[in-house]
Amino acid sequence: MTQAATANKGNSKPRLSDELSNDTLLGWLRSMQLIREFETRTMQAYQQAKIGGFCHIYTGQEACAVGTIGSVNHDDPVVLAYRDHGHALARGMDPKACMAEMYGKAAGCAKGKGGSMHMFDKPNHLYGGHGIVGAQTPLGTGLAFAARYEWEVLGTGSKKVCLCYLGDGAIDQGAFFEAMNLAALYSLPVIYIIENNGYSMGTAIHRHSANSENLLARGQAFDMKSVKIDGLDILNVYDQFKPLVDECRDLQRPAFVDFKTYRYQGHSMSDPQKYRTKDEVDEFKAKDSIANLLDHLMNERECIDEDSWKAMRKELAAIVRESVEFSENAADPEPGELYTDVYANPQPNLSPTAEYRHGAKNPLL
Amino acid sequence: MTTMDLHPASIENVPQPDFSKPLPSREGDRVIQFREALREAMSHEMRQDERVFLIGEEVAQYNGAYKVSQGMLDEFGPKRIIDSPISENGFAGMCTGAAMAGLRPIVEFMSWSFSLVAADPILNNVPKMLYMSGGQFGCPIVLRGNDGAGGQLGSTHSWCVEGLFANVPGMKMAIPSNPYDAKGLLATAIADPDPIFFLESERMLGDKAHVPEEQYYIPFGKARLAREGDACTLVSFGRPVNFCLEAAEKLAEEGIEVDVLDMRTIRPLDIESIIESVKKTNRIIVVDQSWPFAGISSEVITQVCERCFDWLDHQPVRVNTEDVPTPYAKGLEYAYLPNPERIADAVRNILP
Ligand SMILES: Cc1ncc(C[n+]2csc(CCOP(=O)(O)OP(=O)(O)O)c2C)c(N)n1
Numbered sequence: 001m002t003q004a005a006t007a008n009k010g011n012s013k014p015r016l017s018d019e020l021s022n023d024t025l026l027g028w029l030r031s032m033q034l035i036r037e038f039e040t041r042t043m044q045a046y047q048q049a050k051i052g053g054f055c056h057i058y059t060g061q062e063a064c065a066v067g068t069i070g071s072v073n074h075d076d077p078v079v080l081a082y083r084d085h086g087h088a089l090a091r092g093m094d095p096k097a098c099m100a101e102m103y104g105k106a107a108g109c110a111k112g113k114g115g116s117m118h119m120f121d122k123p124n125h126l127y128g129g130h131g132i133v134g135a136q137t138p139l140g141t142g143l144a145f146a147a148r149y150e151w152e153v154l155g156t157g158s159k160k161v162c163l164c165y166l167g168d169g170a171i172d173q174g175a176f177f178e179a180m181n182l183a184a185l186y187s188l189p190v191i192y193i194i195e196n197n198g199y200s201m202g203t204a205i206h207r208h209s210a211n212s213e214n215l216l217a218r219g220q221a222f223d224m225k226s227v228k229i230d231g232l233d234i235l236n237v238y239d240q241f242k243p244l245v246d247e248c249r250d251l252q253r254p255a256f257v258d259f260k261t262y263r264y265q266g267h268s269m270s271d272p273q274k275y276r277t278k279d280e281v282d283e284f285k286a287k288d289s290i291a292n293l294l295d296h297l298m299n300e301r302e303c304i305d306e307d308s309w310k311a312m313r314k315e316l317a318a319i320v321r322e323s324v325e326f327s328e329n330a331a332d333p334e335p336g337e338l339y340t341d342v343y344a345n346p347q348p349n350l351s352p353t354a355e356y357r358h359g360a361k362n363p364l365l
Numbered sequence: 366m367t368t369m370d371l372h373p374a375s376i377e378n379v380p381q382p383d384f385s386k387p388l389p390s391r392e393g394d395r396v397i398q399f400r401e402a403l404r405e406a407m408s409h410e411m412r413q414d415e416r417v418f419l420i421g422e423e424v425a426q427y428n429g430a431y432k433v434s435q436g437m438l439d440e441f442g443p444k445r446i447i448d449s450p451i452s453e454n455g456f457a458g459m460c461t462g463a464a465m466a467g468l469r470p471i472v473e474f475m476s477w478s479f480s481l482v483a484a485d486p487i488l489n490n491v492p493k494m495l496y497m498s499g500g501q502f503g504c505p506i507v508l509r510g511n512d513g514a515g516g517q518l519g520s521t522h523s524w525c526v527e528g529l530f531a532n533v534p535g536m537k538m539a540i541p542s543n544p545y546d547a548k549g550l551l552a553t554a555i556a557d558p559d560p561i562f563f564l565e566s567e568r569m570l571g572d573k574a575h576v577p578e579e580q581y582y583i584p585f586g587k588a589r590l591a592r593e594g595d596a597c598t599l600v601s602f603g604r605p606v607n608f609c610l611e612a613a614e615k616l617a618e619e620g621i622e623v624d625v626l627d628m629r630t631i632r633p634l635d636i637e638s639i640i641e642s643v644k645k646t647n648r649i650i651v652v653d654q655s656w657p658f659a660g661i662s663s664e665v666i667t668q669v670c671e672r673c674f675d676w677l678d679h680q681p682v683r684v685n686t687e688d689v690p691t692p693y694a695k696g697l698e699y700a701y702l703p704n705p706e707r708i709a710d711a712v713r714n715i716l717p
Pocket residue numbers: 056083131132133166167168169170171195197199200201267422451453475479482
């Protein structure tokens with residue numbers, strides 16, 4: 001019996017995700033659990049004031065980053081908002097570089113200059129987390145522009161698709177409408193993934209966006225293929241998202257995804273969450289995406305059992321713990337780093353206060 | 366009263382506070398937070414004038430992202446305390462139109478950093494409306510929010526917009542450094558018929574001081590001499606005034622006494638008070654939490670050179686944030702900002 005057939009045990013309708021190997025899905029489970037473990041430690045470190053600034057936890061939304069990034073190629077560009085630790089890890093960023101960045105250490109992915117909201121990883125084609133709501137949406141259009149240009153004009157690249165993530169709050173920004181229009185007008189391969197967790201900070205979506213029941217109309221207005229995806233079931237994410245990626249890549253055109261998901265934690269680390277009930281949170285926790293996938297792998301594919309799941313969790317916990325220890329002991333940025341990385345071509349007299357210099361090499365490069 | 370019966374473009378039709386009245390005492394035991402002082406100023410003006418309303422992200426049901434507007438929804442209702450989507454360009458522009466039509470919007474930017482999304486309405490429309498309509502349409506709007514770095518928020522969230530924005534004629538800019546001034550300056554801002562850029566600081570919202578219960582109006586363009594001395598003039602505004610006072614405290618232990626001038630408003634700039642102090646101390650240091658290049662510190666020093674060059678015994682000095690984007694790492698960020706040590710060093714270096 002083929003693996004695809006066993007995968008679908010007890011489920012009559014064949015699904016695209018049936019074709020995914022056990023190894024791939026175990027990898028996704030691992031990736032989601034890594035993010036969850038990582039975020040738990042992130043919260044602890046924040047509470048101990050080891051991490052500063054604004055810090056946004058991804059817990060609950062793991063199936064989005066892992067399922068969508070799992071549906072594209074490694075060299076497809078990715079750009080996102082500030083809730084970015086999960087995508088960075090899913091993209092393959094070393095947890096040490098991610099944690100050290102939040103600790104503000106020189107070994108962080110942005111040498112401690114960026115912080116939680118700015119996960120950049122060039123070798124992993126991750127063009128950053130971005131703090132200004134909506135700012136990344138024209139950037140995503142631009143990454144798609146470059147990808148198409150590279151393929152079509154320079155003749156050096158293959159057909160790529162850019163994944164551009166935004167929150168439901170970001171759909172209200174004018175920049176997003178301009179970005180969508182440009183992408184559609186120039187037929188650029190970018191997929192706008194709206195991680196619709198129902199809230200923009202403390203404002204429920206129906207209070208911040210008109211006709212919010214029908215977000216797809218916005219993509220459709222620009223003649224983009226527009227899809228609603230239940231994002232709590234990662235198999236379903238793949239079933240719906242993968243064909244969309246293939247189509248956007250093939251036809252080099254944009255798409256719009258209303259990705260239904262939910263965040264378990266507050267908006268940021270300082271959110272009393274009076275705008276929602278505990279019951280509501282529990283209701284979503286009962287549909288947890290990690291538990292969902294685990295259940296499928298244990299009971300339908302029968303490729304993992306309690307013991308190996310326990311072992312996996314233990315191993316991941318150790319990896320995350322190591323990233324914390326690494327960050328605790330890592331060096332602070334040199335004071336001189338203040339005046340580096342400001343210019344790629346630092347010339348004299350650019351500033352009345354000091355001369356700019358080239359910076360130390362980024363640890364990821 | 367009907368909402369549209371006052372012509373916002375003319376001061377004659379806008380009753381102004383009586384600035385000749387002495388201000389209430391700064392001393393007293395009614396101690397409240399900076400954020401409450403702001404709230405009191407707004408609530409009082411809203412009770413007086415139905416044209417005034419407040420709009421911004423999370424200002425209503427969430428009671429303010431930083432709790433400045435806490436309780437205001439309960440008092441004034443959702444028609445006057447309005448939650449907005451994350452659409453700065455949209456709601457700032459909308460309020461520009463509403464102000465042209467005679468309303469008196471208070472726009473809260475969660476952070477001035479986010480106002481850059483609204484650069485066109487607030488820089489290209491708001492301050493120019495009266496001029497380009499030949500005096501027909503004013504724009505009585507108050508734009509307010511948190512300004513400045515200091516919480517490890519990184520490069521995009523740490524803007525000090527004063528240097529960038531004060532460049533535009535047609536706007537007025539107030540930057541309080543303490544709760545008492547916050548209330549009195551915001552009250553004046555709301556009453557004024559011109560557009561006001563009102564810069565608060567998230568780092569100061571919890572600061573406590575005596576604030577009188579009554580509404581009072583601090584005139585724009587009148588600096589406050591926060592501390593007296595004759596060794597040097599320290600000119601500052603907003604949060605760094607407090608760093609200057611800390612530095613002055615330290616210097617006093619060394620027998621060095623300085624004038625600390627809290628400018629309160631940048632536009633209008635009380636250059637007369639600066640000159641008066643410089644004529645006494647013959648030395649000036651400007652402490653400015655925005656960047657040095659073409660900023661407020663450059664402006665103040667230029668005006669001092671233009672007006673009392675001969676009174677200076679030392680070249681003017683400025684202490685700014687370092688001339689780089691705001692770094693995240695705690696140590697780097699501290700070194701980046703003006704701080705009491707840097708200010709005290711600047712004073713020691715300027716003395717004979
Ligand atoms: C231009 C701008 N305005 C306001 C903010 C403050 N802010 C940060 S996140 C946020 C809510 C965004 O919600 P959403 O887009 O749904 O993303 P989520 O946090 O749910 O992932 C707000 C108001 C900002 N960072 N940038």
